[in-house]
Amino acid sequence: MSFQAIREFLGLGGSSAPEPTPLRDLIETLDRLDPARARYLARFAYLLGRVAHADRHISADETRAMEALVVREGSLSPDQATVVVGLARTSNLLFGGTADYQVAREFGEEASYEEKMALGRCLFAVASSDHQISMPEEAEIHRILNQLRILPHDLTKLRVEHGQYLPGRASGRT
Numbered sequence: 001m002s003f004q005a006i007r008e009f010l011g012l013g014g015s016s017a018p019e020p021t022p023l024r025d026l027i028e029t030l031d032r033l034d035p036a037r038a039r040y041l042a043r044f045a046y047l048l049g050r051v052a053h054a055d056r057h058i059s060a061d062e063t064r065a066m067e068a069l070v071v072r073e074g075s076l077s078p079d080q081a082t083v084v085v086g087l088a089r090t091s092n093l094l095f096g097g098t099a100d101y102q103v104a105r106e107f108g109e110e111a112s113y114e115e116k117m118a119l120g121r122c123l124f125a126v127a128s129s130d131h132q133i134s135m136p137e138e139a140e141i142h143r144i145l146n147q148l149r150i151l152p153h154d155l156t157k158l159r160v161e162h163g164q165y166l167p168g169r170a171s172g173r174t
Contacts, residue, residue: 045088
């Protein structure tokens with residue numbers, strides 16, 4: 001979905017000169033991003049949302065983690081990250097199963113291996129934001145990283161980095 005379509009969906013695309021609002025200013029700022037960069041960030045946030053929603057609930061901790069990661073990885077302002085994550089969450093809820101494979105495939109085609117690994121670390125960070133990774137979250141991470149063709153030894157490294165939060169490891173739970 002383009003930012004112009006988002007603007008129209010939010011009722012911000014009228015022909016008369018709209019009055020300035022923080023949301024309109026934010027959407028216009030996002031609209032000025034390089035289209036390839038905007039697509040990358042949208043896919044990145046969507047994939048984070050897949051993991052957050054794997055257990056059919058996106059917690060406030062997971063949302064905050066996603067926003068912080070989009071700020072860090074996307075060099076966006078916190079307000080911009082909030083909008084990007086909000087749109088990704090909504091898209092995930094609306095289109096989940098049907099778009100999951102396509103978004104991962106498109107991300108994999110455009111991203112370098114290092115960017116895929118960075119995403120992998122972020123997926124684990126979102127899943128462990130509540131100090132435990134559920135079995136559905138771990139399974140979703142594995143699905144995504146397999147779709148991105150992350151090598152098994154690299155997946156093992158990512159799992160080890162977050163081992164205390166994995167299912168069955170009581171030491172990471174509070």
